[in-house]
Amino acid sequence: MPPFPDGPAALKARIAQAVQAAGGWLPFDRFMAMALYEPGLGYYARGAPLFGTLPQSGSDFVTAPELSPLFGATLARAVGEALDAAAADTVLEFGAGSGALAAQLLGALGGRVRRYGIVELSATLRQRQQQRLAAFAGRVEWLDAWPEALHAVVVGNEVLDAMPVTLLHFDGSGWSERGVALQGDAFAWADRPSTLRPPHAGPFVPGTTTEIHPQAEAFVRGLAERLARGAVFLVDYGFPEHEYYHPQRLGGTLMCHRAHRADADPLADVGTKDITAHVNFSALALAAQDAGLDVLGYTSQARFLYNAGIAALLHDADLPARTMAARLVNEHEMGELFKVLMLGRGLTFGAAGPLGFVAGDRSHTL
Secondary structure, X not given: OOOOXXXXXXXHHHHHHHHHHOOOOEEHHHHHHHHHHOOOOOHHHOOOOOEOOOHXXXXXXXXXXXXXXXXXXXXXHHHHHHHHHHOOOEEEEEOOOOOHHHHHHHHHHHHHOOEEEEEOOOHHHHHHHHHHOHHHOOOEEEEOOXXXXXXXXXXXXXXXXXXXXXEEEEOOOOEEEEEEEEEOOEEEEEEEEOOOOOOOOOOOOOOOEEEEOHHHHHHHHHHHHHEEEEXXXXXXXXXXXXXXXXXXXXXXXXEEEEOOEEEOOOOOOOOOXXXXXXXXXXXXXXXXXXXXXXXXXXXXXXHHHHHOOHHHHHHOOOHHHHHHHHHHHOHHHHXXXXXXXXXXXXXXXXXXXXHHHOOOOOHHHO
């Protein structure tokens, strides 16, 4: 492979070379993986600031832990309960971002966490996490590979939405897989016949484009293979299957984020913006069950946080802190769009179930 200069032009050239090497057509999941994670060039590997509350910081989006420390402080209550139920002292976080959630959990849980493992694909983000978590250096460890066996509580906040997805298109008579081709010096959509199908019977309107999530499902199965005893908390934006594949969702859920604005064209300005898709929580729950895990709860982020005690923390916070934390639970912001799925093995809770799902559990909707 010839050398490439730094920057978006280099990433575009490398992806174009991959398209040509694949015979002129690259599956979208491969395109998305390169756009986000190509070493030294992809969006998450480029070294630019990603997380922040305002575009003036140079950031592209905000996550719940960056928005308010009350997110991690509240989640810590549910994580602590799960640690006790599993008789565990280890937390494993996937995709720790800026390290904000890790700092919040470690600060709230104190000595109950003897080991905090982080699996992070981005070398740049890993460096930032190490700086932010320096005060916890004796307990935090960055892992280059998954542990073979887990006796722990696993946390993933906005990890699943950044996993590459497979795109499918319905023309009214059949399904095709949507990929990427070259049109001059630009990327363009191109479809190929496929045996792949959405996991839902529909009906689907002609012209529908949607996603399936084989990598996210494989991630959950991988956790199931390794989790001997413990719990998994997955927090992300998404829907149960019947909402995900609703006939009115013609364009699917694929979207991009840059400077706190969203657009729907992942083929433009590659490497300079995030590419995400919403999560099909039904598919993840089914993959977990088939692999032997228990589905312990599923609900909105707002309901989960209220169940876990955020109201008491809000009572003790000052007005600016309350204002920021309100965005975590407001229905028109993160409160309803974001969901929490809890999986586990070998755990026993009281009659009301795990803390975060004592009221408003929606597992029956999956």
